[in-house]
Amino acid sequence: MHQTFDAALGLNLLHVNQDGADHNREHFDQWGITCLNLMSSPGAGKTVLLEKTLAALQGQLTMAVIEGDMTTELDADRLRQYGSPVIAINTGRSCHLDAKMVAGGIHRFKEDYNPSEFDLVFVENVGNLVCPAEFEVGEHAKVALLSVTEGEDKPLKYPIMFQEADCLLITKTDLIPHLDLDLEKLTTNVRSMNPHVTIIPVSAKTGEGLETWFHWVKSQVKVPATTSI
Amino acid sequence: MHQTFDAALGLNLLHVNQDGADHNREHFDQWGITCLNLMSSPGAGKTVLLEKTLAALQGQLTMAVIEGDMTTELDADRLRQYGSPVIAINTGRSCHLDAKMVAGGIHRFKEDYNPSEFDLVFVENVGNLVCPAEFEVGEHAKVALLSVTEGEDKPLKYPIMFQEADCLLITKTDLIPHLDLDLEKLTTNVRSMNPHVTIIPVSAKTGEGLETWFHWVKSQVKVPATTSI
Numbered sequence A, B: 001m002h003q004t005f006d007a008a009l010g011l012n013l014l015h016v017n018q019d020g021a022d023h024n025r026e027h028f029d030q031w032g033i034t035c036l037n038l039m040s041s042p043g044a045g046k047t048v049l050l051e052k053t054l055a056a057l058q059g060q061l062t063m064a065v066i067e068g069d070m071t072t073e074l075d076a077d078r079l080r081q082y083g084s085p086v087i088a089i090n091t092g093r094s095c096h097l098d099a100k101m102v103a104g105g106i107h108r109f110k111e112d113y114n115p116s117e118f119d120l121v122f123v124e125n126v127g128n129l130v131c132p133a134e135f136e137v138g139e140h141a142k143v144a145l146l147s148v149t150e151g152e153d154k155p156l157k158y159p160i161m162f163q164e165a166d167c168l169l170i171t172k173t174d175l176i177p178h179l180d181l182d183l184e185k186l187t188t189n190v191r192s193m194n195p196h197v198t199i200i201p202v203s204a205k206t207g208e209g210l211e212t213w214f215h216w217v218k219s220q221v222k223v224p225a226t227t228s229i
Helices: A007-031 A046-057 A074-080 A099-112 A159-164 A173-178 A183-193 A210-220 B007-031 B046-057 B074-080 B099-112 B159-164 B173-178 B183-193 B210-220
Strands: A034-040 A063-069 A086-090 A120-124 A141-147 A167-171 A198-201 B034-040 B063-069 B086-090 B120-124 B141-147 B167-171 B198-201
Touching: A007 A034, A007 A099, A034 A046, A034 A210, A046 A063, A046 A074, A046 A120, A046 A210, A063 A074, A063 A099, A074 A086, A086 A099, A141 A159, A159 A183, A167 A183, A173 B173, A183 A198, A198 A210, B007 B034, B007 B099, B034 B046, B034 B210, B046 B063, B046 B074, B046 B120, B046 B210, B063 B074, B063 B099, B074 B086, B086 B099, B141 B159, B159 B183, B167 B183, B183 B198, B198 B210
Parallel strands: A034 A120, A034 A141, A063 A086, A063 A120, A141 A167, A167 A198, B034 B120, B034 B141, B063 B086, B063 B120, B141 B167, B167 B198
Antiparallel strands: none
């Protein structure tokens, strides 16, 4: 559910959401948790990336996932096999997670776990290259994924996601030999939107780039907090 | 720009949009135009499908395109090479075309052309598997595209698009040998959402399925109208 253009109402909604996101982030900060918000088109590989990441960083970091989907717990169930808590949020007809939904997820998480024992919370957003980019949820960094199959023009056509991203994963690089993709042009297009974004080409199939991604994830994690709520 | 969940406001917006869509459709009907609304995730292949379709059906049908993109006229410029009128609509921050935007496109189209001379208008929606499914624009049929790279679970996770579609094109079938895709499971998942949808697997690269698609398009075209506005 989403409105047609109405500047006044739209700004108001974004302000309310921003307040909620700031509140979520305060909680994460007090618990010493880093929150990363993963966003992409459907099928770009967010869930498989999280599977690889949970498997690789188990034992090094204490992690949880807030998993957003319109319907089903298919992705949540895939991720639960890796031993980390996975809180599923079904958004119904909504095309993105907002701060209030994630606050609900944090609340459920707190019922069963001591958040201060966690280092890292991944938010997997609804598959959508447009709307999630506008709604902060309390994350410390935004991670966008773009599959090589989507084409090199997408940063120009869907600029907000690429402007907002702190890290961009170019996924499914194993498919490049079978595509008419100009990877250099893609990178140039990304840089024209966001000169400072970290770009990491990855393939969950061959493992290319995953170590670089894990290193980036670990570089985002905070020193444990000394304060408590 | 889009709202967080608000049932009353949301319903109102959808009602207003529906009235606009019905009005657009009345115009199309009076001109004897069939309107097809193409929707998919970014990069599923809407534009290349339209390129192939405009090229193949030139001389058989008089066609126009209303091309929706957040920014840029990249796709519109690609399509203009085929000789049919292409009206570009930039949606700005909006994640979908709505009836009012398409009405604006129709108005511009009328300034330069006699609509009664046209048989078919394609609307290429913003790349988004969620939001466009809820906003009719006056189309006679909805065409959804799903790339084989997006995975067989997508009909379950993004149900509205698959429930609404009259025709589903499964695109990029040439990539199937390089993927872990269960095409039968994908088809079963689609049918579980929408038992009656026409499913056409296609590859713009090899040409697979394109003749079937062209045939379906032609089957949608009306007998020329005798009334005028």
